[in-house]
Amino acid sequence: MGISVDVVKQFKKIVGDAHVLDSKADRICYSYDATKQSFLPDIVIRPLTTEEVSQVMRVAYGSGIPVYPRGAGSGLTGGAVPLYGGIVLDTVRMNRIIEIDTDNLTATVEPGIVVSEFQKKVEELGLFYPPDPASNEFSTIGGNVAECAGGLRCLKYGVTRDYVLGLEVVLSNGDVIRLGAKTLKSVTGYDMVRLFVGSEGTLGIFTRIDLRLIPLPEKLKTCTAFFDDAMNAARTVTDIIRNRVVPRTCEFMDRRTIECVERYKNVTISEGRAAAFLLIEVDGIDASVEADMQKIVGICSKNGAYKIQVARDDQERELLWSLRKAVSPALYQISPGGKINEDVCVPRSRIPDMLCRVEEISKKHTVPIASFGHAGDGNIHMNVLVDFDKPEELERGEAAIEDIFKATIELGGTLSGEHGIGNTKAKFLRMEQEEEVIELQREIKELFDPKRILNPGKIFDPSKQRVLASLKELKEKLHQ
Numbered sequence: 001m002g003i004s005v006d007v008v009k010q011f012k013k014i015v016g017d018a019h020v021l022d023s024k025a026d027r028i029c030y031s032y033d034a035t036k037q038s039f040l041p042d043i044v045i046r047p048l049t050t051e052e053v054s055q056v057m058r059v060a061y062g063s064g065i066p067v068y069p070r071g072a073g074s075g076l077t078g079g080a081v082p083l084y085g086g087i088v089l090d091t092v093r094m095n096r097i098i099e100i101d102t103d104n105l106t107a108t109v110e111p112g113i114v115v116s117e118f119q120k121k122v123e124e125l126g127l128f129y130p131p132d133p134a135s136n137e138f139s140t141i142g143g144n145v146a147e148c149a150g151g152l153r154c155l156k157y158g159v160t161r162d163y164v165l166g167l168e169v170v171l172s173n174g175d176v177i178r179l180g181a182k183t184l185k186s187v188t189g190y191d192m193v194r195l196f197v198g199s200e201g202t203l204g205i206f207t208r209i210d211l212r213l214i215p216l217p218e219k220l221k222t223c224t225a226f227f228d229d230a231m232n233a234a235r236t237v238t239d240i241i242r243n244r245v246v247p248r249t250c251e252f253m254d255r256r257t258i259e260c261v262e263r264y265k266n267v268t269i270s271e272g273r274a275a276a277f278l279l280i281e282v283d284g285i286d287a288s289v290e291a292d293m294q295k296i297v298g299i300c301s302k303n304g305a306y307k308i309q310v311a312r313d314d315q316e317r318e319l320l321w322s323l324r325k326a327v328s329p330a331l332y333q334i335s336p337g338g339k340i341n342e343d344v345c346v347p348r349s350r351i352p353d354m355l356c357r358v359e360e361i362s363k364k365h366t367v368p369i370a371s372f373g374h375a376g377d378g379n380i381h382m383n384v385l386v387d388f389d390k391p392e393e394l395e396r397g398e399a400a401i402e403d404i405f406k407a408t409i410e411l412g413g414t415l416s417g418e419h420g421i422g423n424t425k426a427k428f429l430r431m432e433q434e435e436e437v438i439e440l441q442r443e444i445k446e447l448f449d450p451k452r453i454l455n456p457g458k459i460f461d462p463s464k465q466r467v468l469a470s471l472k473e474l475k476e477k478l479h480q
């Protein structure tokens, strides 16, 4: 892309020399996200205030430079990757909690705050911010809002969008707009907040976020259950809910994932026979939690669980959770060359069918697939374990992914439950959405970002030619 010395000087004047990074080492650090793709930006800009973001965008807009908003770079679909060079706009210096309002149960934060830091602060006040992606120790609230992150407590509490009341947004031309209201109810005009939540950095840059809080539940109870037959585990999930118990968490691991965790932690938890594992957690007041857990244990045994452990205290709870938390590093240990992690979501009752289809797909393409994740939400993560440096293996992995997407749609599901589309899934969008709907979304994007400088190449524009042509067209217009 290349940014002129004059323009870089303007950026340095806005945010200060120290916050415009252009060394090769810095650019490499900001060239990737959790997908392992790497595209070098020309520069990285680290603003501190809304005003600075706005001024940076004015200059970028005037010069037609692509801008990629970035939180912690933990995205799993390439959202923050600077596909066509330009500017990575790093929000991590904007990490203040502006306010926690304990009377109205709301909070206002800057986008760069790490999710777990915010959760801890809120919990010290007896309040609760439920959205809880497994990346909460490093991902940012801004990144969570842009992806509409889900996580481990969605079954009972919903996803990030259910907690966003209002947004301050810097548009591509530098204008600052405020959306929504810091009230529990607001139906004034279109629901613009919902449009921006999950927009993956393609419509505007969030600089302040108003969030809804709820009271912290009094008590938690956690159990794990092991099954010889994965179908029985999957049925258990629907049975629990059919019995009117809604756990806050219902996590699943298949046989391959359990084996990886055992190897990684050097423990034997399954007696070598588990085809599936569930971790189930309920919360609420003392009496209801005990009653719910009793029902859950009964349903697990009725469905053939051969081992059920209920945590008696916090220490035992941590031990049970440590198995689930080990999944990601355990899968990398077994597949150091890489894994393609897809987060398809099907109606909960179709999980057994989905697991059967994945088994068939794994055999058809001779690639190992490890499945785990948020069974209660129907959002199982399918991890195709392939070595990215072996083209033939990668090709088989990608063919398997395409079949997984086809099966998902056939079962009434969706391509992404929580990781978004980014650039990695953009070419599959048409499997789920009609051309007319995609075109309408493109028009919305055009309205907010007429020069297409915000996160180009994401969601709709998988074709490099299309994006390069659009940037070329813009350059020509600027020179006319």
Ligand SMILES: Cc1cc2nc3c(=O)[nH]c(=O)nc-3n(C[C@H](O)[C@H](O)[C@H](O)COP(=O)(O)OP(=O)(O)OC[C@H]3O[C@@H](n4cnc5c(N)ncnc54)[C@H](O)[C@@H]3O)c2cc1C
Binding pocket: 033, 034, 068, 069, 070, 071, 072, 073, 074, 075, 076, 078, 079, 080, 091, 111, 132, 133, 134, 135, 138, 139, 140, 141, 142, 143, 144, 145, 146, 147, 148, 149, 150, 151, 152, 200, 201, 202, 204, 205, 206, 207, 328, 418, 419, 455
């Ligand atoms: C080990 C691991 C576990 C994970 N577990 C989960 C999980 O359980 N649930 C889940 O939903 N996800 C999960 N993720 C995925 C990832 O953490 C989430 O998508 C998260 O929301 C990304 O946040 P981030 O701060 O890293 O954003 P980034 O990766 O930096 O950016 C993500 C997207 O947000 C945009 N963006 C960032 N900040 C802003 C802003 N201020 N304004 C506008 N756009 C912005 C970017 O342009 C990009 O499109 C996991 C990832 C890893 C590596």
